[in-house]
Amino acid sequence: MVDVPTLVEQARAGRPRAVARLISLVENGAPELREVMAALAPYTGQAFTVGLTGSPGVGKSTSTSALVSAYRRLGKRVGVLAVDPSSPFSGGALLGDRVRMQDHATDPEVFIRSMATRGHLGGLSWTAPQALRVLDAAGCEVILVETVGVGQSEVEIAAQADTTVVLLAPGMGDGIQAAKAGILEIGDLFVVNKADRDGADATARELNHMLGLGEAREPGAWRPPILKTVAARGEGVDEVVEALEKHRAWLGEHGELAARRRRRASDEIEAIALTALRARIGDLHGDRHLDALAERVAAGELDPYGAADQLVAGLTGA
Numbered sequence: 001m002v003d004v005p006t007l008v009e010q011a012r013a014g015r016p017r018a019v020a021r022l023i024s025l026v027e028n029g030a031p032e033l034r035e036v037m038a039a040l041a042p043y044t045g046q047a048f049t050v051g052l053t054g055s056p057g058v059g060k061s062t063s064t065s066a067l068v069s070a071y072r073r074l075g076k077r078v079g080v081l082a083v084d085p086s087s088p089f090s091g092g093a094l095l096g097d098r099v100r101m102q103d104h105a106t107d108p109e110v111f112i113r114s115m116a117t118r119g120h121l122g123g124l125s126w127t128a129p130q131a132l133r134v135l136d137a138a139g140c141e142v143i144l145v146e147t148v149g150v151g152q153s154e155v156e157i158a159a160q161a162d163t164t165v166v167l168l169a170p171g172m173g174d175g176i177q178a179a180k181a182g183i184l185e186i187g188d189l190f191v192v193n194k195a196d197r198d199g200a201d202a203t204a205r206e207l208n209h210m211l212g213l214g215e216a217r218e219p220g221a222w223r224p225p226i227l228k229t230v231a232a233r234g235e236g237v238d239e240v241v242e243a244l245e246k247h248r249a250w251l252g253e254h255g256e257l258a259a260r261r262r263r264r265a266s267d268e269i270e271a272i273a274l275t276a277l278r279a280r281i282g283d284l285h286g287d288r289h290l291d292a293l294a295e296r297v298a299a300g301e302l303d304p305y306g307a308a309d310q311l312v313a314g315l316t317g318a
């Protein structure tokens with residue numbers, strides 16, 4: 001049995017084990033989640049969430065760790081969520097292996113957690129936002145969401161944050177790769193890491209060109225800055241924090257923060273509702289009903305839309 005009220009109280013007091021247990025409940029899609037989310041709701045909405053994405057090897061975990069240090073210097077409580085949508089492995093193991101994060105392992109004001117979401121019942125659309133709620137309620141003022149890889153799901157997760165940082169590194173043809181993966185559109189901030197290597201300026205220029213940053217924009221529009229860092233030495237990282245704070249202020253002034261959060265909430269509600277519907281289709285009709293419809297569709301006796309209508313109609317009034 002999970003004692004939800006006690007767990008929530010402990011998490012709010014910043015007890016790492018309680019935070020970890022709540023995130024495990026999210027990850028496992030536990031039945032207690034409904035109660036957990038209801039209890040957490042009044043304490044959420046405070047954290048500034050920052051998504052970080054970029055090709056493997058650009059230095060995401062090094063940058064995340066450097067950003068944690070920078071925010072800690074400002075006295076902020078920080079949460080880190082590393083999401084790996086392609087991995088079925090869960091628990092803290094993943095990040096535990098990530099040596100660069102170990103600098104913060106003993107800091108009681110830093111909460112680090114990795115999540116594997118492959119095969120999760122509700123999919124990604126609700127696991128990451130719900131884990132964010134836990135960290136938010138635990139008093140994290142900033143939450144960094146690092147995604148592993150740049151597949152479509154990773155991009156979606158990073159784009160769900162208040163502010164999204166796209167990381168690149170010189171000499172990897174990264175600009176072009178990023179454009180292909182559709183991540184240029186989601187960047188509020190671009191960071192060319194490994195600026196100690198040749199080609200950082202060229203990458204920044206290429207990016208500037210691809211983003212059309214030289215062109216005129218509407219007055220008041222956000223112009224994504226391109227910054228350079230050497231994350232391994234912490235260089236340029238304070239400037240990234242400054243740019244993040246600028247973007248946060250811009251979001252607030254333009255009503256975008258609220259709009260982004262509403263969009264995120266609406267995705268979350270839809271995902272939960274769809275999961276519930278899917279479960280009800282299964283419960284109400286069982287496979288036999290679906291099989292019978294499928295047989296008729298396959299035999300050309302019924303069209304798939306008509307069959308789907310019959311399935312959905314069975315849900316009303318249930």
Ligand SMILES: Nc1nc2c(ncn2[C@@H]2O[C@H](COP(=O)(O)OP(=O)(O)OP(=O)(O)O)[C@@H](O)[C@H]2O)c(=O)[nH]1
Binds near residue numbers: 060062063
């Ligand atoms: N030269 C240089 N190397 C760096 C810098 N930042 C990170 N690295 C190195 O780049 C490699 C990849 O860094 P990670 O932080 O693991 O990169 P990642 O993007 O998280 O990579 P994945 O774990 O594969 O997703 C490591 O060997 C780092 O030490 C930098 O600013 N300059």
